[in-house]
Amino acid sequence: MSNIKITEPVLLLDAQKARRNIRRMVEKARRHGLQLRPHFKTHQSQQLGRWFREEGIRAITVSSVRMAEYFVEDGWEDMTIAFPINLPEIDLLNQLAGQIQLNLTTVDPAVTRQLGREIQHELNIFIKIDVGYHRTGVQAEDAACINQILEEIEQNDRLHFMGFLAHAGHTYKARSESEILAIHEDSIARLRKLREVYQKKYPSLVISYGDTPSCSIAEDFDQIDEIRPGNFVFYDLAQSQIGSCAKKDIALAMACPVVAKHKERNEIILYGGGVHFSKDFLDLGSQGRSYGELVRLEGNFWSAPIPNAYLSKLSQEHGTLNVTDQQFDEIQIGEVVFILPVHACMASNTMRAYYTLDGQWFDHMNGRAIQLLKKIESV
């Protein structure tokens, strides 16, 4: 941290923690004989993506066609877009399908047919299954819809059925390991039933499953082929509340200058607001909300969260840090404090760049134009 003077909010990345988080998931996948197809929507960073490549990862997940394009630029050649097919983007889909192994997810027979008409290259299709999260997906029991989609795929030479894909996003409402595991068991049971029904006709079908809580905690992946967690690379306070990680695993912290102190309320005002953290919060019940927790930087590491010191309010650029008497006296205006974020994906998305504790700027897709500018400057 010696090579940067922090004058405004900066999103710090602890490379050691993130790489350890990656390695741990890679090893877990290997132990269970699973393909790890990590979701890159959390970090959205080409440079960070290379850490996964160094661990042997060759296939990834993204959440938008634009994000696919961003990672194709950095040489990724096998990608699942885990988002319903967005037909208005057919031109870019055609371009990508001509360049890489592209896997799309469908929830609808008519959209599948339309895709088949408009796509000019071969690609794989996952059927997205709703295992109880109820965001999107075909109900696991809805054999009619599944069979209609399969028929559409069969009728088109360019479309290949890849398997069933599910996201048990309802684990995000869990508050303990046992709650996570209950959802996990229920979800994979539904997927196993699908395998039983379709395995014979499609012997190479892939069951793709994933969400960071399940993949972090569960040990039963019987009949699952692939996992797609994303958030685990950074983790965050929300994941810690769910029970997916320990706070010491959190690999991001926001550096925020202190700009004011209000003794009568034991509140410290930070330069660091909704435009930096985004607005996700932990509900503390009668204690209000937490938008982040204070840690202390000690050389090239940060400490565990300081008890009773949390961001209680956020407006556009202001953050309000609630502290104890002692902390209030210790922290001075003009110094920089460090805050663990509630939701790593959203904070990264808003910040658009990372600064590693060993002094490198890492890209984020939203700062893409900045990367292009740097390229132009260096020519």
Added chain:
Amino acid sequence: MSNIKITEPVLLLDAQKARRNIRRMVEKARRHGLQLRPHFKTHQSQQLGRWFREEGIRAITVSSVRMAEYFVEDGWEDMTIAFPINLPEIDLLNQLAGQIQLNLTTVDPAVTRQLGREIQHELNIFIKIDVGYHRTGVQAEDAACINQILEEIEQNDRLHFMGFLAHAGHTYKARSESEILAIHEDSIARLRKLREVYQKKYPSLVISYGDTPSCSIAEDFDQIDEIRPGNFVFYDLAQSQIGSCAKKDIALAMACPVVAKHKERNEIILYGGGVHFSKDFLDLGSQGRSYGELVRLEGNFWSAPIPNAYLSKLSQEHGTLNVTDQQFDEIQIGEVVFILPVHACMASNTMRAYYTLDGQWFDHMNGRAIQLLKKIESV
């Protein structure tokens, strides 16, 4: 809207509405003999800022030193940074103070002294007064602190006392005109008392006041010199819930492709999530949350919100639109729907660009590098 094919979420700007909102506030300020120093943190756009200039505005408010720099680039020469002095940014502050009429806001005597030591050009200082919002500011009754700050200013030739500045941000918790007005009256009463005390010694002191709810609704600005609303240029559903505006005044809508439909829940899945809208929501009590309301585009205008059609959930890229049976049947996968945002400032900040209904891309500070790239390309 004929000249763009919407393939992914796009933040649409109704120029007519925004310009009408601007004109209305300009006229109101004129009627009350107030200086309107609009807060540009809402739009963060150089192009949009020019609409204010066309209405005669020459002095503006920003919420960060970086934002000041962005608007200096477009020729603005009189600016208040309505955020506590952030000493680590002294180099940029020095640069700006050498270029324009810069006004800073202070809440602390020691910071004021330190600023005085490090600043190389003359600038004006507002004392930020807490009129009840309790985010930051000196309590209006804290004469000791106010006098200490004034002493620091007096002792430095480069610092000039400009007056008292307040932001009655607690109006954002109001839910009716009368609640807004009660806060407004209480706030300006505190400011009037300060004027009484300090007017004699500082006959040209400025009382600067503002927040969009008060400035939109109140008609009593006696003893106030300047107002600094920002959000009024766009308004949004939060402002409409507070009582600051009618929904027909809202000048932004997010265009989102429809990617899936779930009849069993009357839910329509949009490409449009937290990375587009940010995560602000209206609390609907037992009905959950609303992250936006559906409107229909009719030529170059959008309709009033369609009753009972609102975004009930947001994840990173997915938005879940709750609709009635009839709406469910009418809206098709692949088409584009239009959503009024809950919080215009945050949605703009995340989207980083605007597309006007008459077919122009407008800049946002966060897309700055894109603007620079365009300049390079056009050379």
